[in-house]
Amino acid sequence: MCRNIKTLFNFEPPATEEEIRASSLQFVRKLSGFHSPSQANLDAFDRAVKEVASAARVLISSLVTTADPRDREVEAERAHARAAARFGTGP
Numbered sequence: 049m050c051r052n053i054k055t056l057f058n059f060e061p062p063a064t065e066e067e068i069r070a071s072s073l074q075f076v077r078k079l080s081g082f083h084s085p086s087q088a089n090l091d092a093f094d095r096a097v098k099e100v101a102s103a104a105r106v107l108i109s110s111l112v113t114t115a116d117p118r119d120r121e122v123e124a125e126r127a128h129a130r131a132a133a134r135f136g137t138g139p
Contacts, residue, residue, distance in 0.1 A: 060117035072101040
């Protein structure tokens, strides 16, 4: 359920609005227990996603580091290698 909640800070290029929203959506889904909220809860759910995304943007823009930015492609290759080591390769 939380596969889109990823580290978004200190990447080159920076996190996109789409990545921030996807992480926020997954976070609200996890907290609420709803994948798709009912009509009665839709406004509260959508408002929470927007507020979490806003807070995430503020956090990401406020953080500082002396570390070099990470490369998205290198991180993706590392994740694939970890998955292959953990789950093995296909037949």
